[in-house]
Amino acid sequence: xxxxxxxxxxxxxxxxxxxxxxxxxxxxxxxxxxxxxxxxxxxxxxxxxxxxxxxxxxxxxxxxxxxxxxxxxxxxxxxxxxxxxxxxxxxxxxxxxxxxxxxxxxxxxxxxxxxxxxxxxxxxxxxxxxxxxxxxxxxxxxxxxxxxxxxxxxxxxxxxxxxxxxxxxxxxxxxxxxxxxxxxxxxxxxxxxxxxxxxxxxxxxxxxxxxxxxxxxxxxxxxxxxxxxxxxxxxxxxxxxxxxxxxxxxxxxxxxxxxxxxxxxxxxxxxxxxxxxxxxxxxxxxxxxxxxxxxxxxxxxxxxxxxxxxxxxxxxxxxxxxxxxxxxxxxxxxxxxxxxxxxxxxxxxxxxxxxxxxxxxxxxxxxxxxxxxxxxxxxxxxxxxxxxxxxxxxxxxxxxxxxxxxxxxxxxxxxxxxxxxxxxxxxxxxxxxxxxxxxxxxxxxxxxxxxxxxxxxxxxxxxxxxxxxxxxxxxxxxxxxxxxxxxxxxxxxxxxxxxxxxxxxxxxxxxxxxxxxxxxxxxxxxxxxxxxxxxxxxxxxxxxxxxxxxxxxxxxxxxxxxxxxxxxxxxxxxxxxxxxxxxxxxxxxxxxxxxx
Numbered sequence: 251x252x253x254x255x256x257x258x259x260x261x262x263x264x265x266x267x268x269x270x271x272x273x274x275x276x277x278x279x280x281x282x283x284x285x286x287x288x289x290x291x292x293x294x295x296x297x298x299x300x301x302x303x304x305x306x307x308x309x310x311x312x313x314x315x316x317x318x319x320x321x322x323x324x325x326x327x328x329x330x331x332x333x334x335x336x337x338x339x340x341x342x343x344x345x346x347x348x349x350x351x352x353x354x355x356x357x358x359x360x361x362x363x364x365x366x367x368x369x370x371x372x373x374x375x376x377x378x379x380x381x382x383x384x385x386x387x388x389x390x391x392x393x394x395x396x397x398x399x400x401x402x403x404x405x406x407x408x409x410x411x412x413x414x415x416x417x418x419x420x421x422x423x424x425x426x427x428x429x430x431x432x433x434x435x436x437x438x439x440x441x442x443x444x445x446x447x448x449x450x451x452x453x454x455x456x457x458x459x460x461x462x463x464x465x466x467x468x469x470x471x472x473x474x475x476x477x478x479x480x481x482x483x484x485x486x487x488x489x490x491x492x493x494x495x496x497x498x499x500x501x502x503x504x505x506x507x508x509x510x511x512x513x514x515x516x517x518x519x520x521x522x523x524x525x526x527x528x529x530x531x532x533x534x535x536x537x538x539x540x541x542x543x544x545x546x547x548x549x550x551x552x553x554x555x556x557x558x559x560x561x562x563x564x565x566x567x568x569x570x571x572x573x574x575x576x577x578x579x580x581x582x583x584x585x586x587x588x589x590x591x592x593x594x595x596x597x598x599x600x601x602x603x604x605x606x607x608x609x610x611x612x613x614x615x616x617x618x619x620x621x622x623x624x625x626x627x628x629x630x631x632x633x634x635x636x637x638x639x640x641x642x643x644x645x646x647x648x649x650x651x652x653x654x655x656x657x658x659x660x661x662x663x664x665x666x667x668x669x670x671x672x673x674x675x676x677x678x679x680x681x682x683x684x685x686x687x688x689x690x691x692x693x694x695x696x697x698x699x700x701x702x703x704x705x706x707x708x709x710x711x712x713x714x715x716x717x718x719x720x721x722x723x724x725x726x727x728x729x730x731x732x733x734x735x736x737x738x739x740x741x742x743x744x745x746x747x748x749x750x751x752x753x754x755x756x757x758x759x760x761x762x763x764x765x766x767x768x769x770x771x772x773x774x775x776x777x778x779x780x781x782x783x784x785x786x787x788x789x790x791x792x793x794x795x796x797x798x799x800x801x802x803x804x805x806x807x808x809x810x811x812x813x814x815x816x817x818x819x820x821x822x823x824x825x826x827x828x829x830x831x832x833x834x835x836x837x838x839x840x841x842x843x844x845x846x
Contacts, residue, residue, distance in 0.1 A: 296337040297488070299325050300355035302407075303340040304430035306455045307512045308360050308378075308477075311340055320512035321359040324377060327504050328495030342429040344409030350482055357488055361480035362411035366418075372483055374493040376476035377505070378513075379598040382412055383450040384469035385435060385457075390444055392468045400424065405434045405443040411475055412447045432456045439465055447472070451513065474599060596663055603656040611649055618642065678805075680715035680828050681723055683749055683758050690727035691747060694735075701735035704744035713751050716758050716825040718805040723825075726801055726809075729794040730762040730821045737766025737819060751827070757807070760823040768815035777811055 301309040301321055309321040317338040329336045339355060340346075349355040351370065362380060363373055384393055393399060396419065406412045408427040416425060428434040431448040438446045439462045446453070450470070457465050479496075481489045499505045625631065625638055633641045691698070691707055698705050716723075727747075734745045743765040750759050769777070778799035795809075802809045807825035 296335040297329075298337050298339055298354070298356045300346040300349055300358045301338065301340045301360060302343045302346065302430070304432050305343070305360070305449075305452055306459070307451060308449075309340060320378075320508060323508045323512070324496070324499070324505070325359045327499045327508065328492055331498045331502075331504075332491055332495040334491070334495075343407055344429070347409050350480070353482065356481065356485070357492065358480045360477055363476040363478065364411060364414060366414060367480070370483055371480040372486060372489050373476075374479040374489055374496060376478040376595070377496055378477040378509075379595055380475055380477040381450045381471050381598065381602070382447060382473040382475070383453060383467050384472055385438060385446045385448065385453050385465050386444065386468035387438060387441070387464050388466050389464075390468065393445070394469060396447070396472050398469075399445055399447075402445055403443040404445050404447060405437050406447045407431050407434055410448075412473065415473060416447070432460065435462055435465060436460070471602070476595070596659055600656055600659045600663075603652070604660070607649055607653045607656065611646070614645055614649065678717045678719065681718050681720045682715055683713055683723065683760055683825070684709045686720050686723040687727055687747055687749055687760060690724045690731060693724075694728060694731050697732065697735055698745065701738050701741065702743060702745050703741050706744070706746050708746065708748040710748070710750040713749060713758050714827040716805070716807075717828045718807075718825060722801045722805075726798040726823060727760065727762070729798045730823070733794065733821070734762050734764035734766065734819070737764050737768075739767060743818075752824070755824065756827050757824040758827055760825075761820055763818065763820040765818040768817055769811070769813040769819055770815055774811065774813065778809070 301317070303309075303311045305319070307320055309317070309319040312318040317340050322338060325336060325338070328334070339349070341349075346355060346358060350358055358371075360378075361367070361371065361373070363376065367373075384396075384399070386392070396416065399416075400421070402424060403426060404416065404421065404424050405426040405428055406416070407430050410431075413425075413427070426437070426443055428437060431446075431452050434443075434446040434448060435453060435456050437443045445468060450467070453467070456462070479489070479492045481492075496505070499508075621633075621638060621642070631638050636644075687709060688707070731745070731747065738745070745765075746761075746763045748761050748763070750761075751757075752759050778795050780796040799809050802823060802825070805825055807823065810822045810824070811819060812822075813819040
């Protein structure tokens, strides 16, 4: 995250010039132009984004020859939020890889991850997981793996991840190449090759759009790879800008909108005019209000500029906006670890599980009668090495357990999305601190298990609720737990998360204690200062504790630290109990009608 530089005091001349430019901008006719503002330091030209010209629905040239698709919309959204000027260049995939190596293209918007490719490029966190399948004519048999393709004529687009994979497996004479996945599928449909290996969604999309009705999926999933942006090795600054932009559009919900638009379904849907009018109104109305407010503000400023000159030096309104930016920046830093590293990796394969299990249930029900007749005629036989009579009883339960497991995975991903949801309203309501602490610990389960073998959760009983915002409390606990895990020198050191009710202060206290390296005494007074960090070399921004302290103060609470260098640190969050907590009534989280 780039540092926020302090602003200089504006002069009257500079202020008048800014107002004149703003007025001219309002009066000037609108004209389409690419998203542009500041650029990456040292770059005075548009960023050239390369991609495949025929890889729908990810990236392709539409009927008008314009870049379109999921990757293109992602790149435009990132350019908009990061203030970047971009230029798209789509061509044959092998040509684009070569153009990146020569420096003619700055970044590829969709490249599959592999250890071998790390020798040439650097990857952002993946924005998609791509499933690759085998396609064949309907007169050819299905296959179960890539190994089954040996001795067959196989076609794929040159330079793709499947090209690298099959070449690495020793395939040579069997391989044939095309410039695009569409050409590969046409070669199979026309009988020039037996099988095509390509990504599932592009394959289905091309078959539908080109009416290649004699093709089918011969193997559903032969490889699953991470898919994201790639830059030439050493171009770390550009990679980090796109990584940051990807995290921002994920946080704001724009990523999910783009994913649903291009990858959610393949079937065309009728236009829902009510929804269109609703969203148009939702966009136009705020713009009209903003324009009206801008005109009124300008008129008022012209009348009061003399009396308000001194107040321009008062930076309270800037501090308010910066505080909100710090909150969002810190949440994005946490979400970069949680959401990008977990949710994107899980959604696609788990969706396939949830889609396929109901089909397997129907298959099992349809085949049970046939297998029962076979048992009656021929006696006992085995399925998968297990007697049929036992398998007939256990198979439905096995399918049900698999479906329940996939549903649990979906609920975990939903917890991540709940954490990332915007809380701009800052509405206060009674919050169960134990629930917030438990949810934060669940979200960080993987990070905690990687950092320590000795994590304990000690939640006090009968705690009164506090008035605040559950998501913001979770955010503070996530920050404290991450700091604790990062302070541990090895996995044998412990981290403890505990809650209690302090009757003397009428506060609910949450303490995160670690056995880490501790904090030097000279650093203790600066822990909550914005941009103060002892981990800048490791990518620390110095925003986490500053934002957390602001959140706690806004809820009327206190965040305190105690540390002994070499022995560990304890961070204690104290929030005043809600007033109604002292009145007789049901225990937190228990409906009144269930109490004795």
